[in-house]
Amino acid sequence: MKVVYRVIAYLIALAVVVQAASVALGFFGLTSWIENGGTLDKAAVESETTQFTGVGGLEFHGMSGTTIIPALGLLLVICSFFARSKGAITWSLIVLGCIVAQVALGIFAHVVYLLGAVHGIFAFGVLGAAAWAGFRIGRPAHARVDAPMPTPPQVKVS
Amino acid sequence: MLATAAVLAPVIWLWAGSLMPSAYSVMDMGRPDYGGGPAGQADGSGHGSGMQHTGGHMHRMRSVTALVADPQQKADVRVDLVARRQDLRIGDRTVRGYTLNKMSPGPMITAVQGQLIEVHLHNASVTDGVTLHWHGLDVPNAEDGVAGVTQDAVAVGHDFVYRFVADHAGTFWYHSHQVSHTQVIGGLLGALVVKPKAPAADVRDVTAVAHLYSGIHTINGRPGDLAVPAVPGQQVRLRVINTDNGQLQVWSTLPYRVSAIDGRDVRGPTPITGRVLTVPAGGRADLSLVAPAGGAGRIRLGTSTSVVIGEGTAPTVQQPTTAVDLLHYGSPTATTSASGLPFDPSRPDRQFRYDIGRRPGFVNGRPGLFWSINGYLFPDVPMFMVREGDVVRMTISNHSGDVHPMHLHGHHAVVLSRNGVAATGSPWWIDSLNVSDGETYVIAFRADNPGIWMDHCHNLKHSAQGMIGHLMYAGISTPFMIKGANDNQPE
Numbered sequence: 001m002k003v004v005y006r007v008i009a010y011l012i013a014l015a016v017v018v019q020a021a022s023v024a025l026g027f028f029g030l031t032s033w034i035e036n037g038g039t040l041d042k043a044a045v046e047s048e049t050t051q052f053t054g055v056g057g058l059e060f061h062g063m064s065g066t067t068i069i070p071a072l073g074l075l076l077v078i079c080s081f082f083a084r085s086k087g088a089i090t091w092s093l094i095v096l097g098c099i100v101a102q103v104a105l106g107i108f109a110h111v112v113y114l115l116g117a118v119h120g121i122f123a124f125g126v127l128g129a130a131a132w133a134g135f136r137i138g139r140p141a142h143a144r145v146d147a148p149m150p151t152p153p154q155v156k157v158s
Numbered sequence: 159m160l161a162t163a164a165v166l167a168p169v170i171w172l173w174a175g176s177l178m179p180s181a182y183s184v185m186d187m188g189r190p191d192y193g194g195g196p197a198g199q200a201d202g203s204g205h206g207s208g209m210q211h212t213g214g215h216m217h218r219m220r221s222v223t224a225l226v227a228d229p230q231q232k233a234d235v236r237v238d239l240v241a242r243r244q245d246l247r248i249g250d251r252t253v254r255g256y257t258l259n260k261m262s263p264g265p266m267i268t269a270v271q272g273q274l275i276e277v278h279l280h281n282a283s284v285t286d287g288v289t290l291h292w293h294g295l296d297v298p299n300a301e302d303g304v305a306g307v308t309q310d311a312v313a314v315g316h317d318f319v320y321r322f323v324a325d326h327a328g329t330f331w332y333h334s335h336q337v338s339h340t341q342v343i344g345g346l347l348g349a350l351v352v353k354p355k356a357p358a359a360d361v362r363d364v365t366a367v368a369h370l371y372s373g374i375h376t377i378n379g380r381p382g383d384l385a386v387p388a389v390p391g392q393q394v395r396l397r398v399i400n401t402d403n404g405q406l407q408v409w410s411t412l413p414y415r416v417s418a419i420d421g422r423d424v425r426g427p428t429p430i431t432g433r434v435l436t437v438p439a440g441g442r443a444d445l446s447l448v449a450p451a452g453g454a455g456r457i458r459l460g461t462s463t464s465v466v467i468g469e470g471t472a473p474t475v476q477q478p479t480t481a482v483d484l485l486h487y488g489s490p491t492a493t494t495s496a497s498g499l500p501f502d503p504s505r506p507d508r509q510f511r512y513d514i515g516r517r518p519g520f521v522n523g524r525p526g527l528f529w530s531i532n533g534y535l536f537p538d539v540p541m542f543m544v545r546e547g548d549v550v551r552m553t554i555s556n557h558s559g560d561v562h563p564m565h566l567h568g569h570h571a572v573v574l575s576r577n578g579v580a581a582t583g584s585p586w587w588i589d590s591l592n593v594s595d596g597e598t599y600v601i602a603f604r605a606d607n608p609g610i611w612m613d614h615c616h617n618l619k620h621s622a623q624g625m626i627g628h629l630m631y632a633g634i635s636t637p638f639m640i641k642g643a644n645d646n647q648p649e
Contacts, residue, residue: 039462042404042561043370043439046617047343049253050373066518067525074165081161107516107527110559111595 001082002138005092008076009134012095015069016127022057022064029054065106073099076133083137091133098126176520178537181642184307184610184628185635188541189534193508195548219635222308225299225609227321233276235269240280241288241312241334246345246371249381253372256284256334256346263367263379263401264332264348271327271355277320279312284334287311287644288346290320291335293440294421294589295350296568297322299609299634304567305336306638306646307610307628312336313644327354328421329397329442331367337647339618345371345379347401352421358395361446362388365397368406368437368459375462383456386467388449394467396445398459400437403617405561405592408443409434411475412455412467416487418444422570422587426489435482438592439563440616485576488584499585503574503602507548512540512613512627514593516558521624529558529615529625536624542613544605545632554591555598562620565590566629567611571603590616608634612648622649 033052034040044050073096080092102122109116190197239258246255246262258264269275281288289311291303301322305311312318333347349365357363364386366377377384388394395417400406415427416435420442427446437443447455447467454468456475466472515530528535544550552571556562566589573586576599593599614626626649640646 038373039375039460041407041460041462043368043375043402043406043460044373044404046403046439046619047370047373048339048619049343050370052373063526066527070518071525074169078162078165081159103518103527107559111557 001079002085005076005079005083005085005088006134006137008072008079009092009095009130009137012069012072012076012099012130013127013134015064015072016123016130019061019065019069020123023061024057026054026057026059026061029057066103070099070103085137088133088137091129091136095126095129095133098122098129102126173520173523173525176535176537177523178641181639183636183639185541185630187537187640188539188627190543191510191532191540192543193510193550195508195543195545197543218633220608220633222299222609222634222636222638225634226301227274227298227323231274231323233321234273235267235275236278237265237267237275238278238280239264239290240282241346242283243285244283246379248371248374248376248379251372251374253374255344255371256341258346258348261379262345262347262371263369264346266349266351266365267332268351268353269324270353271324274321274323279318279320281312281314281316283314284341284346285314286337286341286647287313288334288341289318289336290332291338291567292320292322292330292332292350293565294328294330294442295322295324296326296570296607299568299607299611302567302609302611303332303335304612305648306640306642306644307612307636307648308638310638310644311646324352326421327352328418328423329365329399329444330421331399331401331442333401335648337649339622339649342401342618343370343403345369349397349399351397358393361393361395362386363395363397364465365399366459366465367399367401368463369401375460377459377463377465382463384463384465386465387469388467390449390451390468392449394447394449396447396457396465396467398437398443398445400439400441403439403619405439405563406437406460407434407477408437408445408457408459409475409478410445410447410455410457411473412447412450412457414457415446416443416482416484417446418442419484420570420587420589424488425491425584427487427584430482432478433480433482434478436592438590438616440565441563441588441590441592484583484586485573485579485581486583487586490582491585499572499602501549501602501604503549503551503572505549506551506602508542508544508550510540510542510550510552512552512554512564514554514556514558514562514615514625516560528623529562529620531625531627536626539624539627542627542629543632544629546605546608548605549602550605551600551602553598553600554593556593556595559595561592561594561617562625563590563592563616564613565616566603566613568607568609569603569605569611569629571601574600574602605629605631610634610636614649618649
């Protein structure tokens with residue numbers, strides 16, 4: 001189960017990277033589309049038939065951020081109950097908390113656009129928490145580093 | 159295991175609770191809200207609407223199918239419309255869409271105030287089924303064209319006849335209300351104009367249906383400019399119809415007056431220059447203009463299309479940064495009551511709240527971020543329960559982060575205030591109201607058209623996501639089911 005925990009945690013970290021890629025793809029695609037004569041207004045934004053370059057990136061970012069990543073966060077918490085590893089539950093809850101906060105920032109940035117900047121920066125927090133949760137699971141605790149070092153073999157010099 | 163159950167159980171409970179049955183009635187869809195008025199009227203045993211009860215049958219319900227125009231009255235205007243799934247030629251592109259009589263927009267229906275319009279709809283090839291809703295016309299409920307509420311969707315090879323009296327002169331439109339978020343975007347729509355009995359002489363009447371087809375902005379189905387040749391001094395009434403999901407911004411090189419909004423005349427409209435007018439999704443605005451001397455004037459409908467009035471080339475014009483505020487536009491009236499309205503909104507029989515928010519959850523088993531009404535997601539939407547004759551006040555607040563063009567079927571409401579600031583201009587009658595994020599509107603209307611009426615966001619993508627409440631009169635029932643054998647999908 002530790003392996004499953006690690007895989008899910010790394011998947012969350014990877015998903016954050018994909019989120020960054022997809023939103024950048026979407027916005028660069030949009031500017032490219034506008035530079036080539038496309039017009040974007042509210043009607044176009046709300047029309048399911050407006051297909052600008054990279055629109056899929058923005059759609060994926062929204063869908064993944066509100067469904068796939070929270071679902072992975074929830075799976076990580078469930079997995080932590082069976083992982084039998086110290087700190088696994090704590091770190092899974094931290095990751096889930098980061099995801100919830102990030103989704104909330106994404107929602108409220110539509111109202112207070114400056115929160116969009118926080119949303120961008122906080123993505124590193126989600127990434128870091130997930131990567132650390134995956135990295136630390138199943139590894140020896142720090143305390144074991146303090147165990148006595150084995151005695152080096154004695155070499156006789158004749 | 160316990161911890162797992164504790165985490166999963168609420169999620170599964172929320173998911174399961176959001177699943178919709180294979181068929182359900184709109185009468186069961188939502189949370190009854192009596193708005194401070196008498197409750198328990200859904201069985202028709204209420205008072206104040208005696209016409210609903212005959213022969214001592216106090217509990218008899220009237221079906222929406224009985225709410226029709228006078229069957230004895232002969233049609234003055236008859237229109238035959240054939241709906242098809244068809245490719246459309248828009249500019250130099252071919253896009254998938256829908257047609258009525260092999261065109262999109264469909265033919266413009268015109269009538270004179272007071273005439274009875276009879277429309278024979280035939281579905282030739284729209285496999286999802288089709289209906290026609292008369293947007294802005296306060297028709298009898300049976301003619302409202304909402305699949306699963308006032309009729310079954312018309313299947314391929316079948317017909318439906320709509321009959322209603324055009325009792326108000328103004329600008330309206332029609333569109334499908336079956337799978338509407340797809341069919342309307344695809345062009346299953348058209349204009350409907352009701353002329354006054356005594357139209358003003360020498361006024362050129364121009365209708366501009368703004369619609370976006372697969373990313374191409376058009377007026378009356380054509381991209382670019384709509385040319386209106388006119389000699390200098392020619393008066394023009396430009397009827398702008400926004401059929402899209404987002405608001406349309408209108409501005410002009412010429413001074414213009416807003417003569418009507420949503421099919422209701424504005425009293426004492428003053429000339430406007432250098433201001434932009436917002437036409438909500440589904441809304442209409444009639445502009446009065448005069449063709450300029452020497453050259454032409456440009457009225458921009460968004461950034462991609464224009465109406466050009468006059469001779470020669472028209473100058474370009476940037477979108478103004480200030481907007482027309484209809485809350486203070488025109489002159490107030492003194493018509494039938496002290497407040498200048500045909501009813502007294504300060505003494506309402508019912509007061510409803512329509513709070514629009516956004517939150518994560520499940521709608522029909524699908525997870526995501528959804529629009530909430532009064533804190534609940536679809537299907538726990540409000541059922542606004544009224545009796546015939548009630549004066550209703552509704553407070554619409556939007557804190558969802560997006561704009562919502564709110565559309566109430568079958569009624570026109572008057573705007574009383576926005577963000578606590580009272581309306582001071584001409585009575586601002588609406589059927590489609592743009593409610594921006596952070597805004598609170600108080601509107602009022604008289605419940606004078608019995609039936610079951612949708613009250614939803616006309617960003618049809620939003621209504622498909624569950625932003626759809628309804629107004630329900632005491633003693634009225636519907637035999638139609640949403641989904642079911644006919645697969646009625648009004649949104």
